[in-house]
Amino acid sequence: MSKAAIVLLSGGMDSATVLADAVQQDYMLYALSFDYGQRHFSELNAARLLAQNARVVEHRVIDLSALGDLGGSALTDKAIAVPEHGGEAIPVTYVPARNTVFLSYALAWAEVLGIGDVFIGVNAVDYSGYPDCRPEFIRAFTVMANLATKAAVQGQPFRLHTPLMDMTKAQIIRHGSELGVDYSLTVSCYQADAQGRACGHCDSCRLRSEGFAAAGVDDSTRYC
Amino acid sequence: MSKAAIVLLSGGMDSATVLADAVQQDYMLYALSFDYGQRHFSELNAARLLAQNARVVEHRVIDLSALGDLGGSALTDKAIAVPEHGGEAIPVTYVPARNTVFLSYALAWAEVLGIGDVFIGVNAVDYSGYPDCRPEFIRAFTVMANLATKAAVQGQPFRLHTPLMDMTKAQIIRHGSELGVDYSLTVSCYQADAQGRACGHCDSCRLRSEGFAAAGVDDSTRYC
Numbered sequence: 001m002s003k004a005a006i007v008l009l010s011g012g013m014d015s016a017t018v019l020a021d022a023v024q025q026d027y028m029l030y031a032l033s034f035d036y037g038q039r040h041f042s043e044l045n046a047a048r049l050l051a052q053n054a055r056v057v058e059h060r061v062i063d064l065s066a067l068g069d070l071g072g073s074a075l076t077d078k079a080i081a082v083p084e085h086g087g088e089a090i091p092v093t094y095v096p097a098r099n100t101v102f103l104s105y106a107l108a109w110a111e112v113l114g115i116g117d118v119f120i121g122v123n124a125v126d127y128s129g130y131p132d133c134r135p136e137f138i139r140a141f142t143v144m145a146n147l148a149t150k151a152a153v154q155g156q157p158f159r160l161h162t163p164l165m166d167m168t169k170a171q172i173i174r175h176g177s178e179l180g181v182d183y184s185l186t187v188s189c190y191q192a193d194a195q196g197r198a199c200g201h202c203d204s205c206r207l208r209s210e211g212f213a214a215a216g217v218d219d220s221t222r223y224c
Numbered sequence: 225m226s227k228a229a230i231v232l233l234s235g236g237m238d239s240a241t242v243l244a245d246a247v248q249q250d251y252m253l254y255a256l257s258f259d260y261g262q263r264h265f266s267e268l269n270a271a272r273l274l275a276q277n278a279r280v281v282e283h284r285v286i287d288l289s290a291l292g293d294l295g296g297s298a299l300t301d302k303a304i305a306v307p308e309h310g311g312e313a314i315p316v317t318y319v320p321a322r323n324t325v326f327l328s329y330a331l332a333w334a335e336v337l338g339i340g341d342v343f344i345g346v347n348a349v350d351y352s353g354y355p356d357c358r359p360e361f362i363r364a365f366t367v368m369a370n371l372a373t374k375a376a377v378q379g380q381p382f383r384l385h386t387p388l389m390d391m392t393k394a395q396i397i398r399h400g401s402e403l404g405v406d407y408s409l410t411v412s413c414y415q416a417d418a419q420g421r422a423c424g425h426c427d428s429c430r431l432r433s434e435g436f437a438a439a440g441v442d443d444s445t446r447y448c
Contacts, residue, residue, distance in 0.1 A: 062290040067329070070336050097332035100372045104328040105291070108321035112294050130374075137371040144364035148324045153355045 004028040005117035005161070006106050009059070011046030013186045013208060014121035014164055017176035019054050021163045022119045024179055030113060031059040032106055036095070037068030042196035043187045050185060062105055070096065099132035103141055107158060111151045119161045125168050138162055169211030177217050184220035197224045228252040229341035229385070230330050233283070235270030237410045237432060238345035238388055241400035245387045246343045247278050248403055254337060255283040256330055260319070261292025266420035267411045274409060286329055294320065323356035327365055331382060335375045343385045349392050362386055393435030401441050408444035421448045 005027040009015045022029055031051040035044055044061060051059035099122065106118045122133040131137060138160050145158040152158055164172050176183065188208045189198035198205050200223045212219035229251040233239045246253055255275040259268055268285060275283035323346065330342045346357040355361060362384050369382040376382055388396050400407065412432045413422035422429050424447045436443035 063287075064290070066286040066288070067332060070329075070333050094374050096335040096375075097328055097369075097373055100331055100368070101325070101328040104321055104325040105294075107324055108291060109294050111320040131377045132372045134371070137368070140364070140368035140371050144361070144368045145321075145324070147358070147361045147364050148356045149321055150318050150355060151320075 003117070004030070004057075004113070004115045005119055006030045006032055006110055006113070006115060007056075007119040008102060008106060008121070009033050009047045009051060010121075011043035011048075011050065011186060012121070012188045012204075013176065013181075013183055013211075014123060014172060015047075016050050016181050016183070016186045017172050017179070018119050018121040018161075018163060019050060020176060020179035020181045022161070023054050027117070027119075029054065029056040030109070030115070031056045032102075032109060033059065033061045034064045034067075034102055034105070035061055036064035036098075042192045042194060046185055046187045046196055053185075060109065064101065067095070067098070067101055094130055097132070099130075099137070100141070103145075103160070107145050107149065110158065111149045114151070114156070116151070116156050117159050117161060119163070121164050122162050123164045123167060123169075123172065125166065135162075135165055138165070168214070169207055170214035170216075173211050173215040173217050177215070182220070184222060188221075193224055195222075197222045199224060227341070228254070228281075228337070228339050229343055230254045230256055230334055230337070230339060231280075231343040232326055232330060232345065233257050233271045233275060234345075235267035235272075235274065235410060236345075236412045236428075237400065237405075237407055237435075238347060238396060239271075240274050240405050240407070240410045241396050241403070242343050242345040242385075242387060243274060243278050244400060244403035244405045246385070251341070251343075253278065253280040254333070254339070255280045256326075256333060257283065257285045258288045258291075258326055258329070259285055260288035260322075266416045266418060270409055270411045270420055277406075277409075284333065288325065291319070291322070291325055318354055321356070323354075323361070324365070327369075327384070331369050331373065334382065335373045338375070338380070340375070340380050341383050341385060343387070345388050346386050347388045347391060347393075347396065349390065359386075359389055362389070392438070393431055394438035394440075397435050397439040397441050401439070406444070408446060412445075417448055419446075421446045423448060 005022055007019050007022050007029055009031040033047040110118055124134050142160050146152045187196045188204045190202040190204050191199050198221050229246055231243050231246050231253055233255040257271040334342055348358050366384050370376045411420045412428045414426040414428050415423050422445050
């Protein structure tokens, strides 16, 4: 039997790279995306296209509008402006407990599917300062998950794969380019337009653009 | 400033008791319930009534139909029969990763509200064998939560209060009766009717009925 895994797929460049990484490792893949009222809705269209191109077994888009409704983030609350300068320790684009909620759903779906392996594109180097992207968070979630489910209690361990954790943005882009990732399909911009074209000014655009330059890879991003 | 907390409120007898416990401790309360396509929808009506009677600041009912859609439980999948005999280690009424998902939302809302305290009515004695009701799960979730959020990283610790953890069902009922909980408002039955009346046969009804008998408290449950 072929090995199976879930990949968390936002439609951004990191998760697209993780998807390609898991494909190369010959996993039978299930893709999981979330609609939480994020500004960059075109990310979800990118996720759909990436999942289709990778021939995943199933792609689920979970409606998490309730998470966006709780507020507290520039990504879901139009009253908070998206920053264009960077420099904050944890920026207003942080969504409260986002990765905890995402991974909880992945844990639930993994148990239903009888799968123990989940891939997520978190990164502790060129990240935006989000606490739930750090290796200590990933380790603690794994410990908790292995106490949480019937599957774990009955001997099916839960494992999180974070192949990008220690890579710089430039290393991620080089790795993805070697795997054949078409980054023009991916959306990173916090305020991309309906066609998925990037603003070129927000924190996320800045990190992405600097990443291409540092990697020495042509920036295929579509800008407004 | 008065202290504030979130209470997870299912509408069952355990969470009703926890709510009364938190009220007695003089917390300013926010109630959190979940609609995940559970069979016992009348539980949610009970939760609304209990929250209203306790004069909570706000009661949120989060739509988690996506969790029910993932399947894997007799509580959300009509193709799986609700058991009436008990005896299994972990019964089919188990919902994959339910408490992990519930607590993740509580963590998100707590951060948005600037609150660190969350009450949950888990119980490791007369429980149904669910792994995510055990103290080791609660401890691991707390460790993870304190690494997950901006609030925790910036010095607002996250604490889970589990006042029922070590109580038998009979002790819970005696404790709640002393606090004035009206158990006729609560719904425990896995297949309660639209008016919240209990079947009297399922695992949950059995535990509840035995609890009243052992507590020496009149069983005010409304049966079909």
